[in-house]
Amino acid sequence: MDRIRNFCIIAHIDHGKSTLADRLLERTGTITSREMEAQVLDDMDLEKERGITIKSHAIQMEYKFEGQTYVLNLIDTPGHVDFSYEVSRAIAACEGALLIVDSSQGIEAQTISNLYLALEHDLEIIPVLNKIDLPGSMVEEVSDQVVDLLGCDPNEIIKASAKEGIGVDEILDAIVNRIPPPKGDENAPLQALIFDSVYNSYRGIEVLFRVFNGKLSKDDEVKFVNTKKQYHADEVGVLKLKNQSKPYIGAGDVGYLISGIKVASEVKVGDTITHISKPCKEAIHGFENVKPMVFAGIYPVDTSEFEELRASMEKLQLNDASLIWEPETSAALGFGFRCGFLGMLHMEIVQERLEREFDMTVITTVPSVEYEAFLTSGETHMVHSPAEMPEPNLLEKVEEPMVKAQIITKSEYVGAIMSLCIDRRGVLSNQVYLTSSRVELTFSIPLAEIVFDFFDKLKTISRGYASLDYEFAGFERSDLAKLDILLNGEKVDALSAIVHKKKAYDWGKRICEKLKELLPRQQFEIAIQAAIGQKVIARETVKALRKNVTAKCYGGDITRKRKLLEKQKKGKKRMRQVGSVEIPQEAFMAVLQIES
Numbered sequence: 001m002d003r004i005r006n007f008c009i010i011a012h013i014d015h016g017k018s019t020l021a022d023r024l025l026e027r028t029g030t031i032t033s034r035e036m037e038a039q040v041l042d043d044m045d046l047e048k049e050r051g052i053t054i055k056s057h058a059i060q061m062e063y064k065f066e067g068q069t070y071v072l073n074l075i076d077t078p079g080h081v082d083f084s085y086e087v088s089r090a091i092a093a094c095e096g097a098l099l100i101v102d103s104s105q106g107i108e109a110q111t112i113s114n115l116y117l118a119l120e121h122d123l124e125i126i127p128v129l130n131k132i133d134l135p136g137s138m139v140e141e142v143s144d145q146v147v148d149l150l151g152c153d154p155n156e157i158i159k160a161s162a163k164e165g166i167g168v169d170e171i172l173d174a175i176v177n178r179i180p181p182p183k184g185d186e187n188a189p190l191q192a193l194i195f196d197s198v199y200n201s202y203r204g205i206e207v208l209f210r211v212f213n214g215k216l217s218k219d220d221e222v223k224f225v226n227t228k229k230q231y232h233a234d235e236v237g238v239l240k241l242k243n244q245s246k247p248y249i250g251a252g253d254v255g256y257l258i259s260g261i262k263v264a265s266e267v268k269v270g271d272t273i274t275h276i277s278k279p280c281k282e283a284i285h286g287f288e289n290v291k292p293m294v295f296a297g298i299y300p301v302d303t304s305e306f307e308e309l310r311a312s313m314e315k316l317q318l319n320d321a322s323l324i325w326e327p328e329t330s331a332a333l334g335f336g337f338r339c340g341f342l343g344m345l346h347m348e349i350v351q352e353r354l355e356r357e358f359d360m361t362v363i364t365t366v367p368s369v370e371y372e373a374f375l376t377s378g379e380t381h382m383v384h385s386p387a388e389m390p391e392p393n394l395l396e397k398v399e400e401p402m403v404k405a406q407i408i409t410k411s412e413y414v415g416a417i418m419s420l421c422i423d424r425r426g427v428l429s430n431q432v433y434l435t436s437s438r439v440e441l442t443f444s445i446p447l448a449e450i451v452f453d454f455f456d457k458l459k460t461i462s463r464g465y466a467s468l469d470y471e472f473a474g475f476e477r478s479d480l481a482k483l484d485i486l487l488n489g490e491k492v493d494a495l496s497a498i499v500h501k502k503k504a505y506d507w508g509k510r511i512c513e514k515l516k517e518l519l520p521r522q523q524f525e526i527a528i529q530a531a532i533g534q535k536v537i538a539r540e541t542v543k544a545l546r547k548n549v550t551a552k553c554y555g556g557d558i559t560r561k562r563k564l565l566e567k568q569k570k571g572k573k574r575m576r577q578v579g580s581v582e583i584p585q586e587a588f589m590a591v592l593q594i595e596s
Contacts, residue, residue: 001186001252005179006073006210008090010115011100012108012467016130020100020162020171021059021076025241027168028061028072058196058208058254060238065176072175073239073254075195075210077114085342086196088117089270092286093195093210093254096124096179098171099150103129103137103159106438107145108408108467115149125150126158126174133161145435182212182252190214190222191280192273198256205261208239209273210254212284216273217248222259225272225283231259265317292324292340293401293472294347294451295384297365297494298354299336305360306335312358313337316350323350328385330494333363338385341367344451365494369447372399372475386496389482392533399475401447404429407458408440409466416461417441424449425500444473448498483508485515486529486536501532508538516540523547 011017061072075094077087091097097118101107118125127146132139143157158174160167196208209216216222216236223230235258237245249255261267270287274280300309310327317323324340341347347367354360371383374396383389383398405426409417411433418428418441426445433439450470458466483504485495495515499507508530515528519542526542547568550561 001184001250002181003068003070004073004182004252005070005096005175006075006094006182006252006254007096007098007175007179008075008077008094008118009098009100010077010091010111010118011130012102012105012111015100015102015105015108015111016162017076017100020098020128020130020160020168021074023162023165023168024072024074024172025059025061027165027172028063058239060240060254063172063176065173070176071253072172073210075254086269087114088286089193089195091118091121091123092270092284093193094121094123095182096126096175098175099125099127099146100130101127101142101146102131103139103142104131104134106138106142107149107434112149112408112440113406113469113471124179125152126171126178127152127156128158128160128167128171130160130162132159133164133166141435145438148434184211184213184251186213186215186251188213188251189278189280190216190220190273190275191284192216193284194224194267194269194271194273196269197267200258203235203258203260205263205267206243207257207259207261207267207273208254209249209257211249211251213251213280214275215248215250216255216257218245221276222257222273223276223279224267225274225279226268226287227266227271229266230276231261234258234260291472292322292370293343293447294341294367294369296339296341296347296367297328297330297333297336297385298325298339298351299330299333299363299365301361301363303334308358309337309354309360309362312354312360313339315358316353320350322346330365330387333365333494336363340384344455366497367451368498369401369451371401371480371498374398383498386482386498387493389498392481397477398480400478400480402444402473402476403447403450403470404473405443405445405450405468405470406440407443407466407468408434408438409462411437411439413462413466414439414441417458417466420454420457420461421445424454445470446476446478446500447472481532484531485511486527486531487515487519488527489529504530504532505537512538512540516542521545 009017009021058073058075061074063070063072075090077090099111099115101111115125127150129139129142131137139159143154146157147154158167158170160171191213192209192211194207194209198206198208200206216233218233218236220233221230222233235245236249236255237243238249238255243256246255268287272280272283300306313325322342325337327335328338329335339350341350344367351362351364354362368385373381373383373390375381375390375394376396381388381390407417421428421443424445426443428441429444430442431439455468458468479501480498481501481504483497483499484491495511497507512528512530519526521542521544523545525544528540528542529536530538550564553561553564
């Protein structure tokens with residue numbers, strides 16, 4: 001155990017984490033030059049294209065230092081705020097962390113939030129300034145920011161360039177020298193933390209774990225403490241680029257377990273593994289069930305593809321246990337699924353993976369969040385979509401989820417960002433100048449206001465400089481209402497939304513105007529209305545196409561024309577009662593862009 005080091009890498013998106021991981025793997029000889037490719041640990045095409053880590057990875061390296069061979073377990077973490085629970089479990093499995101800061105950009109919001117997670121778990125932090133080879137790199141200035149943040153000695157900061165391979169040896173030496181070896185008792189009852197799972201189409205789910213006490217051997221009978229499921233360990237081993245089976249994994253080490261698990265939801269990140277015969281006294285602290293934050297409907301464009309979409313969702317769930325879905329129907333869109341996502345990026349990725357990996361073309365409805373509705377009868381309901389919202393006369397109050405948002409930006413954009421947040425019902429709770437030109441703003445803001453297009457607007461206002469991080473901060477009472485859209489007096493459920501009463505009129509008016517542009521004209525007049533309960537708050541009218549029925553009346557008495565027009569009027573009235581309004585696909589998409 002003295003020669004094991006478990007560490008993770010903490011960095012903001014695009015600060016060079018995956019590139020540094022590539023260099024470490026090269027330098028320790030874990031992969032040959034023939035196997036080498038850029039971002040070798042990111043195995044999804046999507047990850048390589050966007051330059052983000054979506055699924056965390058783990059890999060074991062061997063490093064010779066002063067005549068001894070050390071085992072280094074790198075537990076990679078996703079960098080995005082949506083996946084912060086997975087990050088916290090990966091951090092809990094480590095004793096140290098490399099804090100990577102891009103020397104041309106400085107410290108960003110995500111770096112700080114993940115750093116706080118690492119400090120809560122008492123990890124040894126090794127600060128690394130990356131990209132020092134760039135012409136725009138501000139080594140001295142960013143070093144001062146890191147010293148202010150960590151309170152460390154400036155000489156402890158390692159200056160590196162992952163792309164050029166500068167400073168990689170110093171980083172490896174620091175991992176061996178500064179990160180403490182794991183503690184644990186190999187003779188105690190087995191206690192291991194699950195920090196990830198990977199789906200293998202031949203072997204079932206591979207469980208990735210870190211052993212704290214005891215050891216896990218091949219053919220052991222084990223159980224997962226929180227799900228209370230029992231399994232037989234068919235194979236255990238260590239994580240090289242290809243899995244390498246071993247007779248056992250001892251205390252302090254990291255490995256994988258295969259036991260023929262078919263259902264991804266049985267393996268919960270943060271769960272504890274122990275033996276059935278000699279269980280550990282207590283589970284590892286910090287386990288939570290992952291809760292979706294954003295909900296949206298996913299429907300097939302062609303209704304006949306519903307069963308194919310169901311099969312695709314089931315396969316996707318094997319790779320992504322945090323995706324939650326259930327079937328639902330919509331009068332406008334037919335059969336589909338109500339899905340729960342960890343955040344907007346997660347939703348985007350699921351949609352893109354359905355299109356790429358399963359060749360499904362899908363429509364996603366307006367994203368919404370989970371509300372708590374308190375009825376006058378004393379009951380409480382969780383509302384995931386506008387269709388589930390009770391009528392106003394049955395409601396006592398509605399509570400909505402709030403988040404604590406941290407925004408780090410250049411000081412010149414503070415005014416514009418504040419007005420954006422206040423416009424979104426945010427309340428400023430703190431403002432700290434990190435340096436003379438960088439500010440950290442903390443807002444309390446409703447989650448519903450930031451799931452839509454808040455991040456895009458923030459990036460536009462700050463020319464890409466501002467970074468956002470948020471955490472759930474509980475439910476708060478709010479003055480909310482369900483806004484219905486009616487076409488000729490009939491509700492269109494797919495266009496309904498839950499909005500704040502102050503914004504309801506503006507929102508309703510804009511949707512009506514947008515629909516007026518997009519709905520094709522009929523032989524009869526179409527009334528587009530926005531209503532809260534029974535009260536109509538906005539209206540637009542699509543005028544009827546006029547057919548000139550009086551064209552054949554030339555000359556003669558005016559009453560002949562009047563008679564024909566009256567006859568036409570009656571026909572249009574009847575048509576309006578019978579005819580239905582076809583809503584084109586663009587109309588549903590337009591509501592998503594209503595803000596812009």
